[in-house]
Amino acid sequence: MKKLIAICLIGLLSLALPLTVMAAELTSCTVTADSVAGAPGETVTVAVQITGNSGFTNLAIALDYDREHLKLKSIETKDGDNPYLCGSNVSINKAWDENEKAYGFVVSASADPVKENGILFAATFEIASDFVGEAQVTPVVRYIRNNEAVFSIFEEIHATVTAGTVTSVLVGDVNGDGIMEYNDVMLAYKAFLGDESLTPEQMAVVDTNRNGTVEEAEYQAIYQIYIGGST
Numbered sequence: 318m319k320k321l322i323a324i325c326l327i328g329l330l331s332l333a334l335p336l337t338v339m340a341a342e343l344t345s346c347t348v349t350a351d352s353v354a355g356a357p358g359e360t361v362t363v364a365v366q367i368t369g370n371s372g373f374t375n376l377a378i379a380l381d382y383d384r385e386h387l388k389l390k391s392i393e394t395k396d397g398d399n400p401y402l403c404g405s406n407v408s409i410n411k412a413w414d415e416n417e418k419a420y421g422f423v424v425s426a427s428a429d430p431v432k433e434n435g436i437l438f439a440a441t442f443e444i445a446s447d448f449v450g451e452a453q454v455t456p457v458v459r460y461i462r463n464n465e466a467v468f469s470i471f472e473e474i475h476a477t478v479t480a481g482t483v484t485s486v487l488v489g490d491v492n493g494d495g496i497m498e499y500n501d502v503m504l505a506y507k508a509f510l511g512d513e514s515l516t517p518e519q520m521a522v523v524d525t526n527r528n529g530t531v532e533e534a535e536y537q538a539i540y541q542i543y544i545g546g547s548t
């Protein structure tokens with residue numbers, strides 16, 4: 318009798334295990350905030366994407382972000398020319414509070430499941446004018462559900478979240494130390510003379526016409542920024 322029970326249990330377990338794995342595979346996704354770069358005072362748009370999407374009808378995602386260095390200006394959802402994947406009924410709340418912090422908050426619903434991977438919605442931030450560095454943007458998934466299941470029971474979908482960053486780079490800061498100083502001018506000047514080779518990051522700051530070399534006008538532009546003129 319004991320043997321029989323044991324065999325039955327093993328049988329059940331061997332059935333249950335693949336089913337559990339299958340269920341996990343069918344009901345998970347990844348929600349990712351993009352990483353972007355801008356200059357102090359500029360506005361940047363961070364897309365929130367879904368991958369591994371098994372199909373959802375309802376979602377609620379809040380955006381946590383570095384409030385000291387970023388100001389949330391707007392959230393763009395599925396509307397007109399925006400081919401975003403959030404549902405056809407969308408509401409946005411820029412002042413949703415939890416723990417007395419304001420979040421961007423998107424709640425959406427659609428009749429038919431959305432099964433594509435892509436951008437759910439996008440958020441536009443203004444970078445603080447005195448900020449140089451990296452600020453975090455983190456999607457907080459309140460829920461993602463699918464009501465396609467039998468008897469219209471909402472099925473919770475597990476979401477893995479990946480945070481994004483907004484990197485603020487000072488224009489003219491060739492050596493990337495967050496300060497516009499004489500060393501930046503010297504570095505650009507030496508690169509112009511051919512005495513110094515710049516890293517790809519440094520070239521991204523100096524080589525504004527993207528031709529792979531530093532011309533006199535480009536080094537002069539760095540000098541103008543240093544002395545407070547315009548380029």
Ligand SMILES: [Ca+2]
Binds near residue numbers: 490492493496497500
């Ligand atoms: Ca510098």
Ligand SMILES: [Ca+2]
Binds near residue numbers: 525526528
């Ligand atoms: Ca150039």
